[in-house]
Amino acid sequence: xxxxxxxxxxxxxLSGSDAGTFLQNLVTAETATLPKGVARxxxxxxxQGKILFDFLVSKTEDGYRxxxxxxxxxxxxxxxxxxxxxxxxxxxxxxxxxxxxxEAGETPSGAVRDERFGGGPVYRLYGEPTDAGEAADAATFxxxxxxxxxxxxxxxxxxxDMFPHDVLxxxxxxxxxxxxxxxxxxxxxxxxxxxxxxxxxxxxSGERHLTEGANVTSGEAKIGTLLAASERFGIAxxxxxxxxxxxxxGAALAIDGVPIELTIPSWAGYSLPTSTADDVAGEA
Numbered sequence: 345x346x347x348x349x350x351x352x353x354x355x356x357x358l359s360g361s362d363a364g365t366f367l368q369n370l371v372t373a374e375t376a377t378l379p380k381g382v383a384r385x386x387x388x389x390x391x392q393g394k395i396l397f398d399f400l401v402s403k404t405e406d407g408y409r410x411x412x413x414x415x416x417x418x419x420x421x422x423x424x425x426x427x428x429x430x431x432x433x434x435x436x437x438x439x440x441x442x443x444x445x446x447e448a449g450e451t452p453s454g455a456v457r458d459e460r461f462g463g464g465p466v467y468r469l470y471g472e473p474t475d476a477g478e479a480a481d482a483a484t485f486x487x488x489x490x491x492x493x494x495x496x497x498x499x500x501x502x503x504x505d506m507f508p509h510d511v512l513x514x515x516x517x518x519x520x521x522x523x524x525x526x527x528x529x530x531x532x533x534x535x536x537x538x539x540x541x542x543x544x545x546x547x548x549s550g551e552r553h554l555t556e557g558a559n560v561t562s563g564e565a566k567i568g569t570l571l572a573a574s575e576r577f578g579i580a581x582x583x584x585x586x587x588x589x590x591x592x593x594g595a596a597l598a599i600d601g602v603p604i605e606l607t608i609p610s611w612a613g614y615s616l617p618t619s620t621a622d623d624v625a626g627e628a
Contacts, residue, residue, distance in 0.1 A: 353411055357408070359404075359407035370388065375408070380456075386518055397503070398497040446485065567586040591616070
């Protein structure tokens with residue numbers, strides 16, 4: 345099983361008698377019943393329902409581990425501390441190196457399954473691997489992540505720019521629609537129950553290298569943006585209503601002049617709208 349250290353990721357630890365209730369009432373995912381052995385995607389939202397921080401949550405012996413982009417760990421710790429008020433919760437950084445492991449093989453002791461990959465053999469390990477397989481570089485795992493349709497805040501998109509639905513947190517267990525209130529819940533729940541999510545993350549594949557940050561276009565119409573890329577593959581957030589109209593008309597798609605195809609990640613359960621808009625002009 346290949347493994348790679350992710351030096352751009354960092355860890356916080358939450359402990360204390362109120363840690364479980366505190367986290368459950370604050371973040372998007374179901375954490376109260378989080379089983380051991382999994383790393384679940386989740387997010388802390390703005391009151392307007394956009395992703396301020398996203399992270400992976402896993403259980404520890406005395407609380408929870410939160411893994412996030414290293415660049416935002418201190419800011420996330422500060423925000424969590426702000427919300428805890430009088431709750432008996434300790435938020436502290438942990439000096440734990442983050443490793444990704446993937447492909448079939450014997451799972452190393454202590455590894456937790458990364459739920460963002462639709463049940464595929466992708467794991468996290470916090471601490472040096474002692475019984476893993478062949479070492480790989482972080483770029484190899486990044487390519488796997490992008491080709492699987494997994495986006496990360498700060499790395500692939502800026503804070504307070506995306507709704508959870510945009511980057512498929514509603515599809516991979518990153519949002520619970522059954523639990524009580526959390527920050528930004530009203531907006532996210534309304535989007536879910538009214539079916540108003542118009543932007544969705546999709547896989548982009550081009551005939552040659554794709555430019556990160558470039559627009560996804562059809563003719564003069566912009567329908568989305570390429571968030572991140574690895575050579576000729578990448579992830580884009582696209583207006584699905586406009587895409588459906590374009591596909592119906594048979595028009596071509598491109599990113600910065602490079603012909604592309606867009607596909608839905610295999611693990612995602614959404615589909616393109618069947619009722620499409622006639623006019624696809626304008627901003628995504």
